[in-house]
Amino acid sequence: MNTPPKKNQETRKTNPQDSTQKTTRKKSTVLRLVLAITCIVVGVALLAFAGLRLAGISFGTTSVQDKPISDVMTMAEKGQLKSVSIAGNEITVTAKNGQEYHSIKEDGQAVTDTFRKNGVSVNIENNQNTQWVQGVVNVVLLLLVAGSLFFIMRRGSMGSQAAPFARSKAKRFNESRPSILFKDVAGVDEAKIELQEIVEFLKYPERFREMGARTPKGVLLVGAPGTGKTLISRAVAGEAGVPFYSVSGSEFVEMFVGVGAARVRDLFKEAKANAPCIVFIDEIDAVGRQRTNSGTGGNDEREQTLNQLLVEMDGFDKHTSVVVIAATNRPDVLDPALLRPGRFDRRVMLDKPDIRGRHAILEVHAKDKPLAKDVQLEELARQTAGFSGADLANLLNEAALLAARAGERTIRKTHLEEAILRVMAGPERKSRMITEEEKAIIAYHEVGHAIVMRSMPGADPVQKVSAIARGMALGITVQAPAEDRYLLRRSELLAKMAGAMGGRAAEEIIFGDVTTGASQDIEYVTNVARRMVCEFGMSPLGKVALRVEPDGSTTLSPEMAAKIDAEVAKLVDQAYETALSILRERKDKLVEISEHLIRVETIDGSELDAMLFAA
Template structure:
């Protein structure tokens, strides 16, 4: 017997308002009784799956019930390669396709993501009337999954297009210059999914933990877009495009102080609020275990992390203003640039056109270009492995 999402009925008892008599708790009680009723002769094995083992009732996990727990994490690079090989059996592959290369470029992808990657690549090949699926199709499929589908029909004005280019270039340049940051994979001002401008960072290997330096570098790169807007267009022209960047940077800084103990002033203590009982509604049971003085100190430390990394990003962009102009011009012209072009820009050279660039593309400019995401829809930084 397989029960999926066991936490729907197996959540810790005592969380509801029914005093132990609501339907969910009665269902759990009956499930426990039925599981105890099996004996070894009946040959019945009960298996359940959940993404929230921490909220399960302890009675479910006692010996004789679900006494063996198997953790199924996201696949590592070798696992991704093997999963890709299984799904690639169904499609004709070109000679240039290497599963090991694709596996290294997809950290954080689940098995379902990889199956979708192969399927999307096959669709791209079919639309192009190709008999085989080549590496180019896999790259386009990866971009679609990590950054969203292109919305080329969206008509954007030249001013907003230029503003987007500077915003995304600000993210990319700061990300390249701060220490212990994931490498810049691709920058685009083509609207994709809900994001209308995208800067993608891709780790070189799987990350299982994050250093304080890495987290602070992420905060700096998140502010790169807003700072670039302010430097180029003035403080009165800063847009709402950075709203989600600010939200994510603040969340990172708050977790560094309250959850991960990375504040020198407050030390290695956890100040996170109790999440409360989901079935009562978080606002009903959520409570603080902090004094007003401690809460004020926490806010000061969050402000300290934000200010320090905001100022660092601003200094880096001021020192590399010419590279910011060069990258923004390249984005306006090509709409999407990859790591090789970014390397050329950071080396003080003029970037060449993308590999699939044609002269016809130059005539299509101005009709389908990205803007900075408006309220709550800022350009994404990172993919499944590090989407910001």
Template sequence: MEPNTGITFDDVAGIDEAKQDFEEVVDFLKTPQKFAAVGAKIPKGVLLVGPPGTGKTLLAKAIAGEAGVPFFSLSGSEFIEMFVGVGASRVRDLFNNAKKKSPCLVFIDEIDAVGRQRGTGIGGGNDEREQTLNQLLTEMDGFSGNSGVIVLAATNRPEILDSALLRPGRFDRQVSVGLPDVKGREEILKVHSKNKKLDKNVSLSVIAMRTPGFSGAELANLMNEAAILAGRRGKDKITLKEIDDSIDRIIAGMEGTQMTDGKNKMLVAYHEIGHAVCATLTQGHDPVQKVTLIPRGQARGLTWFKPNEDPSLTSKQQLFARIVAGLGGRAAEEIIFGEPEMTTGAAGDLQQVTQIARQMVTRFGMSEIGPWSLIDPAVQSSDVVLRMLARNSMSEKLAEDIDRSVKHIIEKAYEIAKTHIKNNRDAIDRLVDVLLEKETLTGDEFRGILAMFSDKFSGNVQQNDNVRELVNV
């Protein structure tokens, strides 16, 4: 039990909708008489639902800090023991202590450890976990009145929780704590940059644009990695270079040993330039941020893209453009070196491309089969037990149609990718020469060189002296 968490809503950023919901809970705890006067009851429980690292635990502590009430925190797994009855006893003790400190908050993290759907265990329902859950259900809405005790719980798997736990009267509210959008990421970066010395050229809004899909925990880790990198390099401030390197490290892995000059290095250069050219010349794709031959993780080279908008909604055109860009590396290998010289370097690209194409057909209804979902939700559930028990009711004919549609999308994209490579061979050769010399090309340098060779692209890029110098070398 913490009498004061020391955390307020000012320490929580990027999840404004969830904060608004919880401001009401704080008002309940501070001035219950205001709501009692109009016949309102304090909610018994609030369930926080969202991916890992989005700030569910931090938000719970902030509610207790704002309200100035005691904060009981524990994990769902702490109830469970090998001895039957111990978990139920701990639940009773927890609520007895909480009632003595009323009004207060009880926070149960990872409640799915104890709140899983009953009846899925082997050997009947009389096991320790189910007894613990039964006691929790009784305490939250049983014969005893728990006035002033609000239960907060967090989980990233709400679909496996018992329906009796989720009904009104126990968890009256479910608050979604999702991944932050671009504005939310910028606010989170501001919070985690307060105690760090940033160079004046560092723009948090640009960093927020470069980190789609990052959670609050990942953004905090990003700024910490950048600070460690700046210290290692003997700098007194964090520059954009440290932040860029930290993003690359988090997404792709640690920097590997640079390749020596040779056939493999040239092949990787053509592969990466193939990705970048096909992405740039296909309408709907995000712009290239940089192309590099510096290995990271399992990748021998990398092409980075910068999202134009927050990728919460993606169009059919954008998905198809990603498939064309993903096949650009393999297309470059085949056109330039010949089919016998194709390598295993495109294995990851092909896996990603196939997954996108299959989702277009089966989940998003973006094929000639029609606008309907072709996969049972239980089959694609994150719960292993549900996936094992689910029956796939798809007919053989429909499975064949799906495979044919996926194959058609990928073949069409591959033909477009090969056409881009054939039509821009001079530009690709020049780009590869520059990339082999510099090992990293920025997006502006790449687009500038491509614009000098491609009539289709030349009107979209302003030339500068540095790019002309690169081309004329």
């Protein structure tokens, strides 16, 4: 098998000082602009000052007062004036007490003889000289304004350099010396297989062109937050050894219409100049939402930005080695034009990892952490069902912090168990002052959850029960499946609902009253019941989708909406009656385990089973 020829590495090398040079150019542009504006202001001030001085206007400390010409002539006849300066119709007189006055005479009015007759020194200025000076000042000011406008327009034009507000905010990562590779990304094996073709195209584009094949221009990564969409994109660039441009969809959209489109043009212009490369757009739903045909207007800036993005992706020729990778967790809101073949024509799903994926992710993040001998990553992966890759990384980091605070040299199993609870519900809040009565209510409430959960057929095992406040919760009962599940039976959903209502049922049985502590449980049970009725077809209403949109809009008739509400209430009541029946039957165990929890504050799953199923 022939090895494909290696592309000349020199063509993919990028200057390691690129980012520094860009920063320097930006600072230089700002400094030049500030310097130009300063020079203009200073020049205008100096020219104005010089013109006023040449025009004979004094800048002394004596204030000049305006006087009618009749009053000036009266002062002259009384011998109160010392000197007078006449420039056209402008008259400036100086009284014998040193006060200066300004006046304006009428055209043709003879005043010179009157001043001289009364012994006033008269100085007649050449008006043409003043007009010449004023003309020079006006011309220089006009040139300065024109020069400043030319400078600003030149800096703001999109030809050579984009204006600062229109430049792309994408961050460039130089992957000629990659820090992230596929080996650093675990739990997404299927996605790596899909993206390996992109790596091959960026490294050996000639092989694909010879076969007449065209690689996808755009790849859409779809997955829940924390599943590694950004990380695997960086790994693609690292494997291919090409530059990586990262930008968020929200960074395109601004208040002014047209700025986002200009930033899209600038981003793709720079990407094409540095091809082959990868452009990564995170949270593309911020700019790629469906355009409406309602005629009521909308976000013109966002739509113009989307239109420009569509044009740029259509503008790639078959020889342009620029791959656009976008990420979203809301693919249902994207515009169809964005998803058609020729733009984002490949969709890669990134699900939350299964037990094998969690094990692999934990191994990646545990490489630089000293684990104690009692730590089994496989067991930890089994306890963290539903955790994303980001959750697992945070879990190990929290455990390392706990070990460091305790002065330990290794991360022990207890640190990891505490870290799991921190990630799920938050840190302990032992400083919260709780009365003995409230502590008893919390203990019975949590044990009520645990007993119902362990008594329902097909229910998931209980891992831990705690009466210690964490985050916003006053207590916590941790239930984790023994294995990954992708489908749930109706009986299993009913078991989950009954287990969630066990806390409220325990309060009613033991204390004869209920508290506000079950508000989140009731909300959870109501949501599950509504989905069973409206989405899963698990009610007498039939196998139809009766979805209500998030904004509250619906096409349901009032009669059908009333039937849905009745079925939801029926399911919730059924779950509560099931919980009451189980706890009344096992009331002695409820009291025994709750009193034990009040003393020790935390019970793990094995201890709970030993007490619950003891003879």
